[in-house]
Amino acid sequence: MKLDAQWITGFVDGEGCFHVGVNPHSEMTAGFQVLPEFTVVQHERDVQILHALKAYFGCGVVRVNHGGRMAYRVRSKKHLLERIVPFFIKHPLKTKKNVDFKKFRRILLMMDKGVHLKSEGTEEIRTIAKQMNRGSSR
Amino acid sequence: MKLDAQWITGFVDGEGCFHVGVNPHSEMTAGFQVLPEFTVVQHERDVQILHALKAYFGCGVVRVNHGGRMAYRVRSKKHLLERIVPFFIKHPLKTKKNVDFKKFRRILLMMDKGVHLKSEGTEEIRTIAKQMNRGSSR
Numbered sequence: 001m002k003l004d005a006q007w008i009t010g011f012v013d014g015e016g017c018f019h020v021g022v023n024p025h026s027e028m029t030a031g032f033q034v035l036p037e038f039t040v041v042q043h044e045r046d047v048q049i050l051h052a053l054k055a056y057f058g059c060g061v062v063r064v065n066h067g068g069r070m071a072y073r074v075r076s077k078k079h080l081l082e083r084i085v086p087f088f089i090k091h092p093l094k095t096k097k098n099v100d101f102k103k104f105r106r107i108l109l110m111m112d113k114g115v116h117l118k119s120e121g122t123e124e125i126r127t128i129a130k131q132m133n134r135g136s137s138r
Numbered sequence: 139m140k141l142d143a144q145w146i147t148g149f150v151d152g153e154g155c156f157h158v159g160v161n162p163h164s165e166m167t168a169g170f171q172v173l174p175e176f177t178v179v180q181h182e183r184d185v186q187i188l189h190a191l192k193a194y195f196g197c198g199v200v201r202v203n204h205g206g207r208m209a210y211r212v213r214s215k216k217h218l219l220e221r222i223v224p225f226f227i228k229h230p231l232k233t234k235k236n237v238d239f240k241k242f243r244r245i246l247l248m249m250d251k252g253v254h255l256k257s258e259g260t261e262e263i264r265t266i267a268k269q270m271n272r273g274s275s276r
Contacts, residue, residue: 001232006144013145013187014152046233049151094139095184 001052005091008056011049012088013095016040018104020129022122030122034129036108038074038084041065057083081108100132139190146194147229149187154178154235156242158267160260168260172267174246176212176222179203195221219246238270 017039025033038060042050050062050072059079065071074084085105093101107116107125115121155177163171176198180188188200188210197217203209212222223243231239245254245263253259 003232004144004148006142007148007151007232010142010145010148010150011152012148014149042233049233052232094141094145094190095180095187 001048003052003056005087008053009088009091009093012040013093013097015042016097017133018097018100019133020104020107020125022126022129029117030119032116032122032126034107034111034116034122034125035075036077036080036104036111038080038104040072041069042071044068044070046070057087059083077108077111081112103128103132139186141190141194143225143229146191147226147231150178150226151231151233151235153180155271156235156238157271158242158245158263160264160267167255168257170254170260170264172245172249172254172260172263173213174215174218174242174249176218176242178210179207180209182206182208184208195225197221215246215249219250241266241270 017037019037019039021033021035021037023033023035024031040050040053047062047070050070053072054060054062057074057079059076060072060074062070062072074080085108088098088101089105092098107128110116110121110125116125155175157175157177159171159173159175161171161173162169178188178191185200185208188208191210192198192200195212195217197214198210198212200208200210212218223246226236226239227243230236245266248254248259248263254263
């Protein structure tokens, strides 16, 4: 199945999620691990769509989510920065999800500079991450 | 906001719904009223998307749904047959929602021939309508 860039933007406006987990982690200098993640979840009957997204972006994995659902997931910072972020810069989301995307991008750029490895940086990232996915329609 | 046809297809693949209600109705000859409906529901923060869809298709209404949600809704058989159906024939949905769309279209074409006004026709429509929106991801 071949996907069109505008179709992907529309589909992700509906079904996609940009999320940054900030979890306590004793082995990290700043005491926290920062985990950015782009996901699209679908009922298993539409798993072929998730495989088509994976093929389009050339990264990520398709895995079982829960409750008969499957997820396309990209967690690699390199792939997020080099493939996912540039795509949604070139083809902007039209819903308020674009606000989350911009925060997601900002955190990734901070991480790229190593900001998340220092306490102050982690605190700033936590503040931005907390403002994401609020009032989600899910 | 100007929408692209492929963006709309992707968004409707995620968020749209093709539904046919078949309700008992004493004033109808066949004893049932057949109500086809195309809807897209969004959180109120993205109501501008629903207005953009209404402007694109040149039909339908944007109304309060429930729980802080808004709905774009097309119920006119004429508008469904002349605007919504041709759009999704030209720009096919990529998810299994396309199976529902085809049933939706079949019922509309039957209604256009007046099939729903006879008991046998209503029974056939009820059978098709029951097979729609099964295993929905919602």
